[in-house]
Amino acid sequence: MIDLKQLTTRKDEIQQNITNRFMHVDLETVLDLQEKRSLLIQEVDALRKSRNENAKKMKGKMSPEERQILIAEGKDLKVKIAQQEEILKEVEVQYLSEAKRIPNYAHPDAPIGKEDKDNLQISTWGTIPQFDFETKDHVQIGQDLDLIDFDTAARVSGAKFYYLKNQAVLLELALERYALDILRKHGFTLTITPDIAKEEVLEGIGFNPRGEESNIYSLEDTGTCLVGTAEITLGGYHAGEIIAKERLPIKLAGLSHCFRKEAGAAGQYSKGLYRVHQFSKVEMFIYALPEESDAIHQELLAIEEEIFQGLDLPYRIVDTCTGDLGAPAYRKFDMEAWMPGRGENGEWGEVTSTSNCTDYQARRLQTRYKDEDGKVQYLHLLNGTAIAISRAIVAILEINQQADGTVSIPTALQPYMGMDHISKENR
């Protein structure tokens, strides 16, 4: 949520931002509700004041007649207050549900555009490999080497689930350990987070746990959901706290499973492991001082690059355009790895994403710090993918496939894997 006090002072800017993001929020409605709410609060507060004064008068001794008069007055006020409070509550609910839909401000350098093809490529690393043999996509490789079983998973769990098998299991664990070791080196506190979180935490982070378009699995009658990312559990970690300035920045790394409904997602660009209902991911999450968040965002991007460079996977970085930013994000960088099996002759596929959400999530989560003047301020929250296992596996299998059908293992992973290639023979 943005600072609603700025609704009037930065109105044009907010409106322009909504337009740039191709979102639909009626600012006038929000402003109307804000005005209504303010008046109602003033009314209710005045009534409460009368009630408090009335109650205070009754503390001392007095004649039964006098007391009866005051009690009658108090009863009258009580009814009025209850009525007005009811109205206020309704307005408040409407106001917040509208206001929550207003997206975060966007970084002035974020490219303006509607969808992912408007994202701005800002760098590339590595070279796109040329193969002198007929290449396969990861689904085929996974099947030929008995690494991934979609068919059985479809029977047991449903479409878009999978079993990892044999060396793919070792590959997943190796990637997790590889990424965690790098994060540890960078001063992150390592965690394995719960895979379930309360709806209020999801909402604080900016996810919508309900509704048609929700990507979230909710657990019936519990008020909880399966997390779509450890961003939720890591962001909830310090919710409601006022954190001492000396402790900042707080750098958390979290390994979790991620669950996504992905309703309607199908076709060529979602095939295989690329878009699935469950995967594992190591996530980075930072609680930062506002003045440091831009620099830390760059650091997160640098760590993502370090991880992929270590794996020898060619990639490019894009600066995400306004229309493709999530509502909480102020700026977002995506890393796209080259996937030879994607599209006709290979294409870039998103493998990581890092966002600076400034104070947008912190305001809902009430995650704050005290500045040098002792004033309480909202922190800036940032997140970034260290490694999303399923997509990393897509890139690794497709990039490292050999003419003989085997797959070589990136040097950095070999110690974790205990092998330098995957073949049917060494499983």
Next chain:
RNA sequence: GGAGAGGUGUCCGAGUGGUCGAAGGAGGCGGUCUUGAAAACCGUUGAGCCGAGAGGCUCCGGGGGUUCGAAUCCCCCCUUCUCCGCCA
């Protein structure tokens, strides 16, 4: 899952239905003293909302209720601890 005891400010901890946003300590900050520090002493120290301001309102795990008035009484939920059961 069953039984019992708790959940109060940064932390520990007291709290009779009205004088409680809340005693007392610790910690933090400022000061006196000191060459400096410690100790001692004095002062100060929660957050949010509405309002141009004056000021007012709300918050004692969360939500309901009783009452003219609730941190205090009642109900539900969450959570922590102890014991029992079950269990990887």
